[in-house]
Amino acid sequence: DSGVTQTPKHLITATGQRVTLRCSPRSGDLSVYWYQQSLDQGLQFLIQYYNGEERAKGNILERFSAQQFPDLHSELNLSSLELGDSALYFCASSVGGALEKLFFGSGTQLSVL
């Protein structure tokens, strides 16, 4: 158990819909990362937050947004969903700092039908 909690574990929805994925980092970790994993793209970095502030941005679509709340949990919002958004979405947390170790949650499997 990494200590990072992601909900829900599975999500099935239709094209055009909007969903919210939730992540609770390990106790004491200030940094949260979001990744998308698909068979053809591998593990792609989406966005990072540190103590409530956006720290780094990857190839995150404009239809996607995220935030980190004062209690440090984070949410990833995916809107106007397309079939190609079907993937595993991972959240990871770390204390923050150089060479920090990332702890990954078990992921949310999103299926867009």
Add this chain to the structure above:
Amino acid sequence: TQLLEQSPQFLSIQEGENLTVYCNSSSVFSSLQWYRQEPGEGPVLLVTVVTGGEVKKLKRLTFQFGDARKDSSLHITAAQPGDTGLYLCAGEGKLIFGQGTTLQVKP
């Protein structure tokens, strides 16, 4: 754009065999990490290498960082079924991951 290429993409071997997987880039990285991911789970960090030429050992796993810090390798000695999984290398603050090597070790 910094990219990490891993090879081979897929490897199926018998228990007891040795294997090496590679992580290559045309760019220099300040550090590289190796993760292992099992089905239904998130990646788990195995090791971080930071110095060119560095070699780290984790039981039967040996990790090496290239002298020029552009490549890394993972060598597994006497592979066991429990080594089965997806091996990922990551660079530059974990923002860049390779595509991974899927390893299957048959008993």
